[in-house]
Amino acid sequence: MLSDTSVSEFSGSSLSMGIAIDLQFVGGPSDADEDLETSFLLNTSPEFEFAAYTVAALTNTQPTVVIQGENVDIQAATLTVNGMTVLDKVVISFGESNKATTKHSGSATTKHNGATDAALQILVDKMWAEDQDRPTAAQVTMNWGAHISGKSGSKQSNLFTTVDESIFNKKQYADLITTYTQNLLTADVCKAEPAMSGFRKQYFQQVFDTFTATPMFTSAFAYLQSINYKETSSLANFKTKVLWPLWFGTYSRCKGPLGSSGWEHVFSGEIKGNGVDGQHDWTRYYMEQKADHMVYEGYYSHDDNLIGTFQYQWNGATKPTGGFFTGTSPAFDFSIFTVCTLAHGNGANCHFKVNNFPITVVSYTQACGDGSGTCLATSYPENQ
Template sequence: MSYFFFFFFFFNSSQGTNQELSDVLNELWKLDVNRMKPGKDYKINLQGKAGFVSEGSNNARDSARAPLFSYVNENKLKSIDTYAHFINLLDNYEMSTGVAEQVTKEELQENNLFLDAILKTEVMKCAHRYLVSKGRASSDPAKFKRQLYDIWFKLYRRDKSGGEDSCGFEHVFVGETKHGKEIMGLHNWVQFYHQEKHNHVDYKGYKARSNKDTPDEDDHVLNLQFSWNGLVKPVGSCFIGVSPEFEVALFTIVFLLSDERVTNVKVKVDEYLLEIVVYRFGYSIGTSYPKMISSNNRDF
C-alpha cells in the first residue's frame, strides 16, 4: 500500500468510521482513570437549545439562565497532578491575537511540569507506544516530550500583523480572540468552568444536529453556544469531564498520523460517534476539537 493511499484511506471520512483509530481511542478511554464521573464529580445543567446566530453577530438568544456547570469537585481538580498542572497554564496567555506572547521562566517550567505529569499516565504511555509503532514518534521518552512541546507549546504567528502570538495549547485549551471581535478555540471543559465561575463565560444553550440527537447530562461530549467577555461563539464543542492527558493524547495521535493541513476523521469512542477535527500549523497544532455526531448507543 502506498504512503499516499494509506493516509487517504486512514483519514477519509467518506469511508465511514475509522475502526483502527476508534480501537486506539477506546483503549485510551479505558485507561483514563482521571476522567471525572458525571453526577458525582461534576454536574451540568443543559437547559434549552441554543438559537441561530448570524455570522459576525454577538447577539444570541439566551436559552440557559443558569450556568452550564452547577457543580465541579474542585478538590479533585487540585489533588490530581495533571489537572493541577493544567490549571496553572490557563493564565499564561494574552487573549488577543496580534499581541506577542512573552514567556517567562516560570511559564516555561509550568509547561514542562505539565508534560512531565501527563507523560507519567497510562493514557500517554499508550499513545506513545502506538505512535512509535506507526513510525510517527521516537521511542526515546525525552525526544517524544520535545515533540509534544513543539506540537502544543511552540509559539507561532497566527496574526500576520504581530509577533509570535499563539500556540496549540492556547488556542485549543485556553481560547483566544481575533482582533477582539471573534472567539477562537476554547474547547476545554476545565477552562470553560473556570471562566464561567468568574462570570467571563455565559452559556447560551446546547446545539444539536437534530431533534433526535439531543444531549443528556451524562454525556462526555457537548456541542454548545456561549459568550466570552461579550463575544459570542455560535457553535463550540468540547469533551466534558475527560482528563487533560486524554485530550492531549487523542489530538496528538490524529495530528501526527496525518500530514494534511486539515484532518477530519470519524470515530466511535465509548458510546459517542464523533468527528475529530485537527488543523495543522506547520509542525504545531492550529486547532483541534471533537464534534458530536450521535450518542447514547444508537445504531450508526
C-alpha cells in the same frame, strides 16, 4: 480559482474530486489576518452555493448534497446582530466519500500507512479504560439549557451546575489549573506571547511532563510508534523534537506578532476581534464560569455529559459554535488530540466512538513562526 493577488500565502489542503476543498491561506496584504482553517465548494455556481447555504442556515440542519456522486456536508452557523439573523460561518466537510489528501506545509503526511480506524478505535478504548481521572456522573452535573434552532441563543443558566472540586486535587488538574491562575498566556492573538523562559517555562514544563506521564499518553505514544511516526525512537526524543513544538511553538494569527500556540488555542482559548478562538477544555470553561467570565447561551447538540457543541460568551467575546469533551480528563484530550493531529490531521480527521457515541476530531497544523517546527493550529472534537 485562487489568484496570486487575492491570496498571499497558501498551504496544504484536502481535495475531493475537484468538488470541495479544505485549506489554509492568508488573504490580502501582508498584515492581513490568517485563516488557519477554511473550506468551500469548487466548480459550483454562486447561485447553487447561495441556495445551499441559505437552506442550511435557516433550517439549522447539516444537509448532505451529492455532487458528482460524492457526499458533501454543509454546516452554516448564524448570529443575531441588532435583532437580525446573519450568516456567520459556513463549513464544508466531506461525507463518506473517498478523498485525496496532500502533504501540508510544515507537517508530515496527513495520514500514515497503518493508521487505520480499527487501530484507532482500539487505542481510544484502551485510553478510555485508563482515564481514571475523568469526572464521574456524581462529580459533575450539567444543565444544557435551551436548544438553539438556527438563531443566536440567549442567556441561560450556567452550563456546569455543580462540580466536585476535589477532582482538581489530582495532579494533572492541579498542574493545568496553575497555568490558568498564573495568567501565563495573552488571550489577544494579535499580541505576542512572552518568552518561554523562567517561571513561565517551569509551569508549562510541569503540566507537559505530567500529561505525558499518564497511562493515556503512554498508549498514544505506543500507537504513534506502531505507525512509525517520525522521532518516536524514544519518548524523550519525541517530546523534544515533535511534541513540545507542536503544542508550545508560537505563530501568528495576525500576520505579525507570534501571539498564538496550539496549547493556548486548545486549552486556554484566544480572543480574535470580538470572537473566541479555540477553547476546548472543560476545566478552563468551568474555572472561567466560576469567575463569572462565561455567559452560556444554549446548545446545538450533546451526547449525555460526554461532549457537546454550544454557544457562549467569554469576557464579552462570542463563541457562536464551540465545544469540547465534558466527560474526559484534560490529559485524555491532550493525548487523543496529539494522535489525531499527527496521524489524521489536516482534513483526514479522526473517527471513533466513546461509550458508543460517534466522535470526530478535526485537527490542522502549520509551520511554527518561531522556527521550532510544526505547530498545532487547532484540534477539537465534534459529536455526530
